[in-house]
Amino acid sequence: MKHCAPSLFARLANRAASIALLASAVAGCTAPPSAQRLPPSSDRVPPSNDTLPASLRATPQEVLQDALSAVGETTYECRSDGKRLSWTPTGSEATLVDQARHSVGTVTPGGYFIAYDRSQFVGAAAGEEIVNAGALTWERLVARDEAGARSNRGRFAKVTSVQRVLTSGGLPPVAACSEQGQSMLVPYTATYLFYRAAKAASDDTMPNSLAAP
Numbered sequence: 001m002k003h004c005a006p007s008l009f010a011r012l013a014n015r016a017a018s019i020a021l022l023a024s025a026v027a028g029c030t031a032p033p034s035a036q037r038l039p040p041s042s043d044r045v046p047p048s049n050d051t052l053p054a055s056l057r058a059t060p061q062e063v064l065q066d067a068l069s070a071v072g073e074t075t076y077e078c079r080s081d082g083k084r085l086s087w088t089p090t091g092s093e094a095t096l097v098d099q100a101r102h103s104v105g106t107v108t109p110g111g112y113f114i115a116y117d118r119s120q121f122v123g124a125a126a127g128e129e130i131v132n133a134g135a136l137t138w139e140r141l142v143a144r145d146e147a148g149a150r151s152n153r154g155r156f157a158k159v160t161s162v163q164r165v166l167t168s169g170g171l172p173p174v175a176a177c178s179e180q181g182q183s184m185l186v187p188y189t190a191t192y193l194f195y196r197a198a199k200a201a202s203d204d205t206m207p208n209s210l211a212a213p
Contacts, residue, residue: 046165046191055127056140058195062160066194070094070107073185074136074170078177085180087172092136096192104155107192111141113162119154121145121194123162136170136188138163156194163193 046067049058058064072094076087091109098104105115111123123141131138141162152158170188177184 046193049163052138052163052165053127053129056129056138056163056165058140058161058163058193061198062195063198064193065159065196066098066155066192068096068098068104068192068194069189070096070192071189072107072187074188075109076172076184076186078180078182078184080180085177086175087177087184090183092170092188094188094190111144113156113159113192113194115155117154119156121156121159121162126161131165132167134171136164136167136190138165138167140164158196159194160197161195163195164190165193166191 049064072092074092075090077090078085079088092107093109094107095103096105096107096113096115103116105113107113111125113121113123121143122145124144125139126142127140128137129139141164143160167188167190170186170190172184172186
């Protein structure tokens, strides 16, 4: 018996170590892949509205509702303008992550912002500025979907405009391409600021309301 005890203790110790290793691995998988790829939150503090270029500012009739980080890819297609071939952007696709680092929706080509609660905002570019020559432009989008087309409930139901700021990446390494029809995906990150009408500021049904910066 006294020869078996060390073996038993060794097996129990090995089993405990295996359980601890498995728990550690599971814990490391709880955050969505997109959140794991985001920079530290201190690097993503959005600028206040009044510090932005005039073309990107929300109107005085709007208040900030949401600040979401995004990580994804911008798609480019090799196209000809009749003289030369170049990479032409065809849209971005990304996962939207809240301040708790939870995935809450997606960005899709065409200016679509779709929350996992099925609410959505469809935007059209209203302003654009090159802030960093090595990254996607900062831009402002205003609603282009028809009045009444959206549900009255959900995260993006009452959004009136969106600002894309703090962009990183998203541009092709070179402007020229060699074969028409080729496509390329370029990773990018950004912060999207979602605004809604100020008159809805007291609406308790709006999720995750934020004070204006």
